[in-house]
Amino acid sequence: MTATVIDGKAFAAKVRGQVAEHVARLKEVHGITPGLAVVLVGEDPASQVYVRSKGKMTVEVGMASFEHRLAIDTSEADLLKVVHDLNNDPAVHGILVQLPLPDHLDSDLVINAIDPAKDVDGFHISNVGLLGTGQKSMVPCTPLGSLMMLRDHLGSLSGKSAVVIGRSNIVGKPMAQLLLNDSCTVTIAHSRTADLPSVVRQADIVVAAVGRPQMVQGDWIKPGATVIDVGINRIDAGTKDDGSPKTRLVGDCDYDSCAAVAGAITPVPGGVGPMTIACLLANTVTACCRANGLAEPEGLTA
Numbered sequence: 001m002t003a004t005v006i007d008g009k010a011f012a013a014k015v016r017g018q019v020a021e022h023v024a025r026l027k028e029v030h031g032i033t034p035g036l037a038v039v040l041v042g043e044d045p046a047s048q049v050y051v052r053s054k055g056k057m058t059v060e061v062g063m064a065s066f067e068h069r070l071a072i073d074t075s076e077a078d079l080l081k082v083v084h085d086l087n088n089d090p091a092v093h094g095i096l097v098q099l100p101l102p103d104h105l106d107s108d109l110v111i112n113a114i115d116p117a118k119d120v121d122g123f124h125i126s127n128v129g130l131l132g133t134g135q136k137s138m139v140p141c142t143p144l145g146s147l148m149m150l151r152d153h154l155g156s157l158s159g160k161s162a163v164v165i166g167r168s169n170i171v172g173k174p175m176a177q178l179l180l181n182d183s184c185t186v187t188i189a190h191s192r193t194a195d196l197p198s199v200v201r202q203a204d205i206v207v208a209a210v211g212r213p214q215m216v217q218g219d220w221i222k223p224g225a226t227v228i229d230v231g232i233n234r235i236d237a238g239t240k241d242d243g244s245p246k247t248r249l250v251g252d253c254d255y256d257s258c259a260a261v262a263g264a265i266t267p268v269p270g271g272v273g274p275m276t277i278a279c280l281l282a283n284t285v286t287a288c289c290r291a292n293g294l295a296e297p298e299g300l301t302a
Contacts (some may be wrong), residue, residue, distance in 0.1 A: 006226075
């Protein structure tokens with residue numbers, strides 16, 4: 001048996017298409033343009049690429065894109081002033097402060113200064129609490145994308161056994177909460193879990209979000225299980241013709257051995273990754289609809 005490959009690129013394109021349709025309707029019927037503001041402090045190359053990509057896709061789906069690029073030595077007071085102004089700007093429905101921030105800035109303080117209703121990353125303590133109690137919240141983008149792909153592939157998740165490997169605040173914990181809210185029986189496993197392979201082997205759904213390349217092996221997977229690989233790890237892949245080092249991206253799962261056993265699996269790259277920005281756009285539309293008392297977009301929320 002070879003697993004069905006869950007194509008994140010194609011699914012993300014579909015989600016962006018749904019977002020674009022909803023944006024067009026908001027403009028036409030209500031005269032409202034959803035707006036996403038991204039704040040970048042410093043010149044981290046990976047963050048710059050990511051912010052550029054977010055800006056481009058925001059414009060492609062018809063939304064307004066606002067970028068605030070601040071110097072690496074920006075003071076906390078100045079950054080908080082930018083966030084405060086965006087909170088009070090009616091044209092901005094979603095605010096994202098690109099992480100990581102430089103060391104002299106307190107990330108928790110900055111994230112919790114964002115209006116929870118505009119916190120499209122879903123990291124504000126209020127949104128964490130709302131998600132944890134099953135109330136309407138802004139949901140972190142990577143777990144939301146993973147949930148959308150699971151629902152699309154499996155239909156109802158009710159009664160399924162799910163193991164989330166990893167307990168980060170960005171993926172592991174919110175992912176577990178979303179699966180619980182969809183009536184799965186959820187186990188959160190991590191580096192201290194005793195006999196991790198046997199725990200994972202019980203699962204109908206495995207979400208690997210641990211940040212260790214190719215850790216999850218095929219013999220950990222229950223035959224026919226659905227595997228969502230959130231990991232993005234760069235590993236050594238020999239040398240190029242000119243002698244410089246070559247690298248490649250792999251997930252937290254050993255893809256070939258897991259794909260031989262699983263019923264379905266997300267590849268890396270091209271799986272969960274593309275869904276993150278698609279869900280950021282979806283969250284911005286959701287935030288815009290909520291701010292204006294309008295119906296939320298079908299199929300784009302948790």
